Amino acid sequence: MATIEKRPLGNNKFxxxxxxxxxxxxxETASFERLTDARxxxxxxxxxxxxxxYFSHSNAKKFNLSQxxxxxxxEYLVNKPKRLEDVKAKLEWWKKTIGYVLLLELNSSAxxxxxxxxxxxxxxxxxxxxxxxxxxxxxxxxxxxxxxVNEWNLLESNPFNKISNLEEPKGVVRYxxxxxxxxxxxxxxxxxxxYLEVIVMIALSTGARQGEILNLEWSNVDIxxxxxxxxxxxxxxxxxxxxxxxxxxxxxxxxNKRDYESNLVFPSIKDKKVPIQIRDxxxxxxKKADIKNFRFHDxxxxxxxxxxxxGATPSEIAEILGHKTLQMVKRxxxxxxxxxxxxxxxxxxxMFGDR
Numbered sequence: 001m002a003t004i005e006k007r008p009l010g011n012n013k014f015x016x017x018x019x020x021x022x023x024x025x026x027x028e029t030a031s032f033e034r035l036t037d038a039r040x041x042x043x044x045x046x047x048x049x050x051x052x053x054y055f056s057h058s059n060a061k062k063f064n065l066s067q068x069x070x071x072x073x074x075e076y077l078v079n080k081p082k083r084l085e086d087v088k089a090k091l092e093w094w095k096k097t098i099g100y101v102l103l104l105e106l107n108s109s110a111x112x113x114x115x116x117x118x119x120x121x122x123x124x125x126x127x128x129x130x131x132x133x134x135x136x137x138x139x140x141x142x143x144x145x146x147x148x149v150n151e152w153n154l155l156e157s158n159p160f161n162k163i164s165n166l167e168e169p170k171g172v173v174r175y176x177x178x179x180x181x182x183x184x185x186x187x188x189x190x191x192x193x194x195y196l197e198v199i200v201m202i203a204l205s206t207g208a209r210q211g212e213i214l215n216l217e218w219s220n221v222d223i224x225x226x227x228x229x230x231x232x233x234x235x236x237x238x239x240x241x242x243x244x245x246x247x248x249x250x251x252x253x254x255x256n257k258r259d260y261e262s263n264l265v266f267p268s269i270k271d272k273k274v275p276i277q278i279r280d281x282x283x284x285x286x287k288k289a290d291i292k293n294f295r296f297h298d299x300x301x302x303x304x305x306x307x308x309x310x311g312a313t314p315s316e317i318a319e320i321l322g323h324k325t326l327q328m329v330k331r332x333x334x335x336x337x338x339x340x341x342x343x344x345x346x347x348x349x350x351m352f353g354d355r
Contacts, residue, residue, distance in 0.1 A: 002042035066099030090140040131166035175302040193281035205247040207303035214275040216265040
């Protein structure tokens with residue numbers, strides 16, 4: 001319920017202080033010079049509070065971006081261990097750059113300027129970030145804002161809603177040639193990293209993502225059924241990865257030699273509660289194998305490309321990779337042209353014979 005208190009200011013002037021108390025809701029107050037303004041604000045605000053649509057700027061005045069990010073990491077991201085390291089690193093960049101800015105003062109202009117810094121300032125290796133990479137940074141912060149709006153009432157709206165993503169170039173599918181594949185497998189077999197070879201083998205034979213592989217637990221591995229079952233995937237659905245050939249042999253060997261102190265298939269040597277990190281050993285292997293412009297994620301493209309070249313249909317590739325639609329699979333369609341050509345030839349032969 002709203003109450004209005006008339007308060008003298010001197011010189012025959014008054015202010016009107018509005019106080020709104022609703023059970024189960026925080027108290028809201030505001031002061032006005034005119035009684036009509038006070039009554040209008042009281043009426044509108046009380047109605048908005050009861051509908052759950054009122055936002056108070058008081059919270060935004062207390063929090064800066066650094067505090068919001070810390071809250072997001074501690075209360076939300078900590079419950080997403082598979083995303084924690086990657087997303088946290090991106091959010092730390094935003095903290096370092098504009099963390100001091102109050103939430104109330106954050107606007108699209110400030111965010112666009114910060115994003116431009118991200119584009120202009122090179123990484124440690126001297127290379128500039130791509131539009132795709134920068135979009136991943138903004139996506140991380142945008143979700144932080146969404147939680148602040150929808151769950152914590154710290155922002156009225158997500159400032160990224162007014163900012164368009166950078167236009168990413170249409171991706172060129174990079175996959176290993178037969179020669180590159182042979183060189184890479186030879187190099188990783190000699191890697192000092194205890195798990196790199198089997199990790200690469202799983203990626204190539206199943207098309208699984210790096211995060212899905214590194215976070216595997218033995219409960220995901222069905223040795224008797226010759227498969228890996230992913231219960232948490234990027235699209236939120238369970239996915240089964242059949243294990244065949246060399247990959248199956250290596251996983252079985254790893255299972256027989258597994259460390260019972262850890263549930264992880266690929267635990268870190270120093271801390272068995274967290275997955276092993278393979279970035280350094282992976283990049284070293286690429287250099288030794290003389291493979292350029294290739295990411296770990298391209299092993300997934302390689303698996304899909306070889307599936308296409310060996311006659312897998314788009315729907316089969318989508319199911320194996322875990323894509324909900326066939327749109328992402330179209331990039332491999334040109335690789336299966338010879339296969340589809342032979343399918344049409346067999347169909348014509350059966351339909352028309354020798355005519």
